[in-house]
Amino acid sequence: MRSVTRRQAAHHDKRSAATEAQLLSAVERLLNNGESFTEISVQRILEEAGVSRATFYAHFQGKSDILARLAENLRTGLLALARQWDPGAGEDGAERYARFFEEVITIHRANRIVLSAVREVASYDPAVRNFYTADLEEFDEAVLRTLVAEQEAGTTPSDLDAVAASRIIVWGGSQAIARHISVDDGSGDAAFARELGQIWWYGAYRRPASATHPGGPAEPEPRPKERTT
Template sequence: MPSITRRRAASPGRPTSAEADILAATRRLLTAGANFTELGVQQIATEAGVARSTFYAHFRDKVDLVMRLASDMVTTSFGVASAWTPADGLDGMASGFRDVLRIYREHAAVVRAINEVAGYDATVRDFWNDGLTQFVDRTTALLRAEQQAGRVATSVDLVSVARLIVIGGERAIVDHITLREPAADAAFAHELAQTWWYGVYRRPATP
């Protein structure tokens, strides 16, 4: 359950030393296999070498903490995804997906924690869904421009297909990094790119 303590969270931007120590300590504990729900604030504070009160000076509660942990990953992965344009083609898309897989693997413990907490906390669920919405909106805009240029079939329902490939693709990425080794990443990225490219961006026109 989220803490009932409601101190103001630190302002967005570069974290303070104590804040960075708490974030790093939480990542270490999660990477070592800790279950985020069962992880106590005191355990996190001890690992970070700070007082419990210091934790609450920087984070409202554990929900605030897990969202802050995920924010960098969301920003970084969106930046990678936004760098791709249809002019980069299938190979460029596959390269972008390899970079996204690398980011997800680097933050695998945080991804696991987000999915764990999102199962029972609406705030975290909404936070993660809002992050995915950035990708959906970006993809919809790209597809609309391609459709207007005659390169995407007019039969494509832009909003539906953008949600399908973005949300479905993200679930597939989480499943992949959870179950398969990094050696399989290049093949997975290529297959995912082909699914997007030939299934949507260059889908044959409906007869």
């Protein structure tokens, strides 16, 4: 009897996964056909996927939930890429980052329509905005951990503000990648990735320490005196 129950549960899980995939694929098709996610109704998704409203709500809370699910695999893949690299492994960091960003840009290009929809909806939907910011916050935290570890190892200068640096390069880098993809046909991807790699590595991880204040932030340059007449 238990084996029958297990088989029934496995069959149900398989059908449930297939239905979810069917709904996700339907939304992707609609987006790829040029429809705005904001203007796609639940009824339109039902018609495209060929499922009932009850089936839809048995798997998703609403449209925003579908969008978050579409972006989830992308986030997981990008974080996995980021965690594969050890800054202290002896490899040239700028080159490694350049290769990493080429992979990131390739993934973003392949999913640019979904990512564009996420950014669009995040501007007015708290659920998607929370997902979008949590995505970057998790990446931010991963970069912060590596920066702090490198400071403790003495390979990243102690005068670097690791919190500010990780925030700038992660959140700023995300916006820069999105802008690049929107204006470049792909021919400039390698050059763009190389510049990002150089900026991350030499702007943070291996930034020269202050010559006058090696153990802390440098004092600001004094302002020039105003000329009097």
